Amino acid sequence: MNLIAQTTLQPADEDRIRNLARRLVNYRISDRKKQILMLLATGFKQVEIARRLKISRQAVSKALATIPDEFRLNAP
Known part of the structure; x- marks a missing residue:
């Protein structure tokens, strides 16, 4: 929640976030x-x-080793 509160989302980010969420589901994270x-x-x-x-x-x-790098968000 803190990360979301610190992040300013733009309308253009909606598609990127939606696609990331779909990939999370597809990879069964x-x-x-x-x-x-x-x-x-x-x-x-x-x-x-x-x-x-x-x-x-x-x-x-071990958990981090099994997660594809594309799902790692940049730290603040």
């Missing part, structure tokens, strides 16, 4: 992996993500 991506995009480090989600840092690392 789990909700947990989406959480990890959002936390990573907001600037959290892997160890911080692990603590926040109550999982191991290795689990975060």
Whole structure:
């Protein structure tokens, strides 16, 4: 939510976001992996993500390794 609040979306972004959402569905990215991506995009480090989600840092690392780079958002 913080990332969305910090981002100013333009009407032209709507198609890009819609296409990204479709690709997330097509790749069957789990909700947990989406959480990890959002936390990573907001600037959290892997160890911080692990603590926040109550999982191991290795689990975060493995999850990130299975996610295509196209879904990684730029950190602020």
